[in-house]
Amino acid sequence: MTRQKRDYLWVVAFAVLVVFAVPWFLWGDSRIVAGLPLWLWWHIGWMGVASATFYAFTRGAWDRGMGVTRG
Template sequence: MAVSNATLGWGVVALVLMALAVPWFLWGESGVVAGLPVWVWWHVGWLCLTAVVFAVFARHAWGTGIEGGGVDG
């Protein structure tokens, strides 16, 4: 069974987004920006990035890794 480059690419993107979901490098950071802790701003940015990536995925690559791999396909 061959895996397409698109499937591998989107898999890597998903793994990177999952790895960045928890800001382990900000643990113990006590900085505050605009009245909120830095880690809250990290999550705001991460959620915006995730929303953009999902929109691109949904528009251009929906079905990648699913279609064409069945018994009939």
């Protein structure tokens, strides 16, 4: 995979994080699971996914598009 393709994948990954930060597919759902609304569990899990994605970004793609020289 070229560098440029990987950059596009990061943009897509970030976009997915933004779009599903609100669980639109649970709109109107009122189920309570283990003491919290089901959609709140989605939020908690999604923030974990976001953290992991951001961590991977800092490891693999940091500095992209910043015009930085290292060293």
